[in-house]
Amino acid sequence: MANSPTGDSVLARLDRVLSTFSAADSLLSAAEIARRTGLPPATAHRLCRDMAELGWLESLPAGYMVGTRLWEMTNRSAPTMKLAVRARPYLSDVHTVMGQHVQLGVIEGHEVLFVDRLSAREAPRIHGGVAGRLPLHVSATGLVLLAHASPEFRTFYRTFYRTHHQEAAPSQIISEDRLEQVRQQGYCAQTGVIEREVTGVAVPIRQRGRSVVAALGVVTDDDDVARRPAPWVQMLQIAARGIQREISGRT
Incomplete structure (x- = not known):
């Protein structure tokens, strides 16, 4: 051609x-x-x-x-759009209660692709938006996806960042110990990686209870979230389970 x-x-x-x-x-x-x-x-x-x-x-x-x-x-056939449509009611529920940015992300290449996001007027200004991308390690949503990716992909990601960026991804963020912690605790919470004093909290979404296919996150400048993420994590996990039932129960 x-x-x-x-x-x-x-x-x-x-x-x-x-x-x-x-x-x-x-x-x-x-x-x-x-x-x-x-x-x-x-x-x-x-x-x-x-x-x-x-x-x-x-x-x-x-x-x-x-x-x-x-x-x-795209809306008729793309798997990511079908995921976004089925997840939207659950994002709306979280958004109504929290009044902050709520976003849905998937891995695309070596980045997190945000396939949906709901925002509130009182929420802090942040990078990206729907169809926006970020390196996996700089957002809680992306870090959840990285933590649940295959060992081969995690190795690729570290190598990619060392090769293509003047500053490698902070080793303490993408170390195996840190990623294992995210997997074991079932969520990721991190503050100030992109915007100072802004915290991201995210949880995985699994296909039929097994492989992680997406991550659901909230971004806020509420100081209490960084100190006490548990209530936010609980709400995200409830919504994530609802999304999992949606995408596992129908094809």
Whole structure:
């Protein structure tokens, strides 16, 4: 399928176009897309026009946005979206009681991908959002997923961070002792890894009571949570068990 001067396939070029969009840059001109992707302007214009005709992009006077066709296809078939839909009532229950950020995350590559999040006006400002990503070790949600990943993946993650980042992930956070502690106690609580004085608490979600497929977490600046996480953990675990019944009882 390599039919471009650079050897890129059509699919690779489409992926490059879609990857230019983000929450901060949801509307881009074809010229800006060409600049960000490195595609020739004529090629970028043609791809954007064709993608808009298919509904993958939406054409507006000021440029292009990601179209509803992709949203429709993703919600209809992607396993992560099905998980988010089934988990949403339980996130809502936790959110109503806690009044803080409540989020659902899965491992995607070497990061945690947040497939859903509910926030409150009083909650602290934090990094990321729905469809946002973070290194696994910097959030409690991600650290729960890392702790329950295979030994081979945990080794890969440490090696990856040493290779691709100037500063390796703090050894005390991703040490086997720390990850074993998370597995044994059934939750992760950590403060100040990204935002100072902000605490994350998270618990695992299992498929049919066995393998961990997601993590449910809350993020707050309530000082009492760092000192006494047990009530928050209990509520998250009740919600996690409800989600587990949803995803294990239906296919």
